[in-house]
Amino acid sequence: MSDVLPFRAMAYNNAWANHRLLTACLGLSQDEFTAKRTGFFPSLRATLNHILIIDHFYVDAMEGGTLGPAAWANEEPCATVAALKQAQAAVDRRLLNVVEALDAAGLQRIVSVHRGTSIQRERMDRLLLHLFQHQVHHRGQAHSMLSGTSVSPPQVDEFFSAGEAPLRATEFAELGWTEEQVWGVPVSD
Template sequence: MPDVLLPFRSLAYNNAWANHRLLAACARLAPGELEAPRTGFFPSLRATLNHILIVDWFYVDALEGGTLGPAAWAEREPCRDIDSLRAAQDAVDRRLLAVVEGLAPGDLDGIVRVHRGSRIQAERRDRLLLHLFEHQIHHRGQAHAMLSGSSVAPPQLDEFFSEGEAPLRAGEFRELGWTEAQIWGTGQA
């Protein structure tokens, strides 16, 4: 019987891994480059990365059953430096991993209540998770493009745990405290 949770689990881990890689690259930026004006939906790398973080806070809180709602974006750039961005993004990525790891197959079509201020939106859990992953990919792509105009080469983000990345991935997974078995399930490579 196929593991219906495997795609969500692998997306959550890949999401956290891509954030780790992107923010590690941003940590190597020269002073002033994180907040330097750039072309994009948000005017800088710092603004783009903060947007990713804020929306993660909003949706992960809803997935956890919380009521944070629009208070998540009360401050447009809550993290002013790369160290605080990395710590905050890592924390919310780990919360998302815990949500996904805690799911049972029947939970995917369950309803999540998303507090939107003046109303509460009822959304299926699987749809909300897919929306969140798409949001991350969309804005990480913008940040990736912004890095192209900086002193730091953008990291590879679209390998999705490919075999060719195994040696680099092993070191990063040690940093993150993960194993292949966690991501793919027992007995899977």
């Protein structure tokens, strides 16, 4: 297994989990999406927008950009689930492009993270792990919030689970992926 493969798998899993969660959220009314809920952020809209803006912040840095704190100038850039789903898919594709371009040396590359008055320098592998942890943390909060709505939360923690081949194939087709693209070899259930 190459050094990069686990990071590629996590990037694909991240994008797939976001796709599943936001597709489920499309079933919410706007009132349910914006309703006050218990969590680190006060609503599904606020929580999911936070994931998006922090992704912009870190992915921009990984791409060599200098966006920095301007990423969170608007704390809720997407007012609707549809807009959020489209914006999240775009930044997920950017993250996949970053990870797809990596080799073992690229994982060790130092990334400059612009934090306003200072620049943090962090290895790419550590920054990726931090970003994936951030995603899982807040996506879990959104998942929990969703359980208090009329929409059932989707399964988001099993990347390749037995018996899900038909659903996986449908979702991968929606995302434009194949199992071979993710793993390099087909996965059998």
